[in-house]
Amino acid sequence: MAETKREIERKYESDDSGLPDLTGIGGVAAVLDKGLVELDATYYDTADQRLAAASVTLRRRTGGSDAGWHLKLPVAPGVRDEIRAPLSDTLPEELAALVRSRVREAQPVPLVRLRSARDVRHLVDADGALLAEASMDAVTAERLTGAGGTVQWTEIEVELADGGDPAFLDQVEKRLARAGVRPSASPSKLARALELTGGLRRPPAARAEPVTAGDHVLAYLRAQRDALVALDPAVRLDTPDAVHRMRVATRRARSTLRTFRTVLDRAVTEPVAAELKWLAGELGVDRDQEVLAERLIGALDGLPPALATGRIQERLTSWARARGAAAPAHLTGVLDSPRHLALLNTLDALLADPPLREAAARKPRKVLGAAVRKDLSKLTTLVERALALPPGTERDLALHEARKKAKRTRYAAEAATPALGAPARELTAAMKALTTLLGDHQDSVMARHTLRELAAVAHAAGESAFPYGVLYGREEARAAAAEAELPKRWRKAADRFLG
Numbered sequence: 001m002a003e004t005k006r007e008i009e010r011k012y013e014s015d016d017s018g019l020p021d022l023t024g025i026g027g028v029a030a031v032l033d034k035g036l037v038e039l040d041a042t043y044y045d046t047a048d049q050r051l052a053a054a055s056v057t058l059r060r061r062t063g064g065s066d067a068g069w070h071l072k073l074p075v076a077p078g079v080r081d082e083i084r085a086p087l088s089d090t091l092p093e094e095l096a097a098l099v100r101s102r103v104r105e106a107q108p109v110p111l112v113r114l115r116s117a118r119d120v121r122h123l124v125d126a127d128g129a130l131l132a133e134a135s136m137d138a139v140t141a142e143r144l145t146g147a148g149g150t151v152q153w154t155e156i157e158v159e160l161a162d163g164g165d166p167a168f169l170d171q172v173e174k175r176l177a178r179a180g181v182r183p184s185a186s187p188s189k190l191a192r193a194l195e196l197t198g199g200l201r202r203p204p205a206a207r208a209e210p211v212t213a214g215d216h217v218l219a220y221l222r223a224q225r226d227a228l229v230a231l232d233p234a235v236r237l238d239t240p241d242a243v244h245r246m247r248v249a250t251r252r253a254r255s256t257l258r259t260f261r262t263v264l265d266r267a268v269t270e271p272v273a274a275e276l277k278w279l280a281g282e283l284g285v286d287r288d289q290e291v292l293a294e295r296l297i298g299a300l301d302g303l304p305p306a307l308a309t310g311r312i313q314e315r316l317t318s319w320a321r322a323r324g325a326a327a328p329a330h331l332t333g334v335l336d337s338p339r340h341l342a343l344l345n346t347l348d349a350l351l352a353d354p355p356l357r358e359a360a361a362r363k364p365r366k367v368l369g370a371a372v373r374k375d376l377s378k379l380t381t382l383v384e385r386a387l388a389l390p391p392g393t394e395r396d397l398a399l400h401e402a403r404k405k406a407k408r409t410r411y412a413a414e415a416a417t418p419a420l421g422a423p424a425r426e427l428t429a430a431m432k433a434l435t436t437l438l439g440d441h442q443d444s445v446m447a448r449h450t451l452r453e454l455a456a457v458a459h460a461a462g463e464s465a466f467p468y469g470v471l472y473g474r475e476e477a478r479a480a481a482a483e484a485e486l487p488k489r490w491r492k493a494a495d496r497f498l499g
Contacts, residue, residue, distance in 0.1 A: 004237065005082045007072065009159035010169055011184040012176055019121060019136050019156060020179035026171040027125045031134075034120040039063040041116075043190050044091065044108035047145070052111075054102055054230075057190050058095065062087065064118070071095045072188075073233055078169075083237075097336065101232035104341050112193045113142045123172075130161040131168060141193035151196040155184060210418060213367035214360030217260045218351060220415035224253035225347045235331055243331065247283040250276050253347070255411040259371050265355035272350060275343045282334045286327035292446055293320035299447075299471050307467040315454060364419035372416050372424065375409040383490050387483070396445045399483070403438035406431050406490075434489050441482040444475045451475070 023031055041061035045051045051058055055074040061067060069085040069092055085092040091108060099108065119136040135157050142150045158172050173183070186192035210216040227249035234242035254276035257269040296316050300308050334340055354360075359367050382405050386398035410431030417424040455468035 003084050005084065005162070006075070007080045007082045007159065008078060008164070008166055008169070009157060010078055010173065011186070011188075012156040012158075012181045013184055014136060014154045014156045014181065016154065019119075019134055020176060020181065022121075022123055022134060022172060022175055025175050026131065026168045028123045028131060029126040030124050032122040032124060034122055037064050037118045037120060039114075039116040039118055041114045042110050042144075043112045043114065043193075045111045046103050046106040046108060048106075049111070049194070050102045050106070051099060051108070052190065052194060055187060055191075056099065056102065057188060058091075058099060058108060059114075059190075060087070060091075069095055071098055073098075077187075097236055097332070098233040100336065100341070101229045101344060104345060110144045112190060112197075113144055114189055114193060115140045115142075116189075131164060132158055132160050132172065134158045134172075137189075139189060139193075141189070141196065143193070143197040143199055146197075146199045149197045151193065153192065153196070155189075155192075156181060210364070212361050213260075213263050213364040213419075214354070214356050216364045216368060216419050217256060217263045217360070217415060218354055219418075221253055221256050221347075222351055224249045224256070225344075225351060228253070228347075229344065232335055236335065238328060243283055243287050247280055247287060250280040250283065251407060252411045252414070254280065255408040256415055259375055259408060259412040260368070260415070262359040262367060262371065263357060264360070265357055268355035269350070272343075272346055275339070275346070279334070279340065279343060283331070286330060288446070289320075290327075291443065292450065295443055295447055296320070296450065296471070299474065302474070303467060303470065307470060311458065311461075311463050312467045315458060319450075319454065364416070368412075368416040368419050372409070372412045372420070372427070375405065375412050376427070379405045379409050380490065383486065387487065391480075391483075395483075396442075396479075399438060399486075400442050400445070403435060403442055406435045406438060410435060430489075430492065434486075437482050437485060437489055441479050444479040444482070447475045448472055448479075 021031070022028055039061060040063055041059045043057060043059045045058065057070075057072045059070050061070060066084060068087045071083045071085075072080045073083070074080055083095065083098060085095050096108075117138040119138075121134045123131045123134060125131055136154065137157055138152070138154050140150065140152050142148075156176070158169060160166060160169055184192070186195060210219050228246060231242055231246040231249065235246055254273050257264060257273040257276070261269075293316075297313075297320060300313055300316065379402060382398065382402040386395055386402050389395040389398055410428055413420075413424045413427040413431060417428060451468045451472045455465040455472075458468065459465045
């Protein structure tokens with residue numbers, strides 16, 4: 001079974017002079033010699049180094065206290081999440097799944113072998129508690145593919161103890177700097193090995209600042225593609241909010257393709273947009289259920305004690321658990337499906353050879369501004385139409401459609417913000433507030449539907465349905481309040497952007 005550990009460390013260049021004395025800094029009372037450890041690690045990647053390009057490392061290591069398979073995913077500079085699996089001859093499926101969004105149909109193969117003689121020191125405080133581990137690593141790296149070759153170097157590595165304050169590493173770095181020790185030019189041993197053996201496939205150079213309308217649209221679309229790939233492991237690991245963030249990236253990408261049809265050829269992008277809609281739907285099944293369950297269970301806190309007792313709490317909790325039990329397996333199946341991997345490949349191909357139309361080469365302010373205004377105009381029509389309907393199912397459906405259009409308008413304004421500046425930024429904020437309002441209204445619609453069903457089940461079981469009725473009435477009031485607030489919200493946004 002894999003386990004995850006947050007790794008916060010820094011690497012430094014070193015010669016043979018050894019580790020400088022670190023006693024006395026940041027509460028270090030003693031530096032304990034823990035002896036020499038021999039480590040032997042083989043790093044895996046695709047032939048075109050897709051993992052290395054994303055600063056992801058996958059290795060099989062023997063020696064030391066944590067022998068096994070290690071997958072390291074970047075979080076921030078100097079911070080990585082390390083997922084560990086027991087030692088085995090072949091790559092464990094649980095780790096293979098976590099890199100699938102990057103390797104796709106390719107198979108990771110042995111790329112580099114690193115053998116390290118690690119001289120370990122523990123930095124401890126006056127109570128003997130570990131603050132950090134510092135080591136001198138004498139590294140021998142052997143390239144296993146391509147031109148081959150062997151290189152050697154020595155480096156210092158300082159890793160913060162679990163739960164430690166990262167500011168402690170700043171103090172260590174100051175002491176090292178005074179001793180003439182400088183930070184490593186390479187973010188990892190693997191990167192350094194590839195660099196020194198002449199086999200590092202450098203990532204594409206940073207793209208120039210967007211100039212044309214097409215540049216801006218593609219930059220926004222590229223960011224959403226990158227988010228879909230990067231969030232894949234987080235969704236599989238059930239990281240909080242990961243499913244929601246991936247769903248938002250999917251919606252943003254789809255909205256971009258549909259809004260900026262004057263920039264990207266609709267004949268090419270429509271099938272891609274359809275697949276993005278499929279993915280958003282699959283991600284949303286369990287996410288919507290989770291949100292609804294939180295809303296209904298949270299509503300119990302506002303009931304008088306006499307109504308919140310009995311079976312209602314038990315019934316709501318059981319309903320939520322039963323609906324959400326299959327969520328992880330469902331999501332894993334979606335992410336592993338050929339359809340999802342094909343979608344990622346299609347997005348790559350679209351970005352590599354975008355189907356640009358004539359307007360893509362024009363200045364962005366006019367082209368993107370027109371597209372945003374068109375979406376906002378359609379939203380205005382939808383809101384007016386919805387508010388003209390009497391309260392009831394038809395109005396609820398119409399407001400739900402307005403909510404979807406408000407999201408699309410928000411994402412269009414986001415994409416256009418680098419070109420349009422403050423007006424688009426203000427519209428983005430206004431649309432976010434509007435979608436929140438309409439989202440609360442739609443959640444109320446779904447909550448009332450569920451409460452009716454649960455009340456019927458409770459009544460059939462001989463239980464009181466009155467508490468469900470109280471919750472239903474409160475949801476009606478929340479929906480009415482949202483509808484009353486709506487005209488002011490959308491008119492303010494429309495007037496400021498449309499003039």
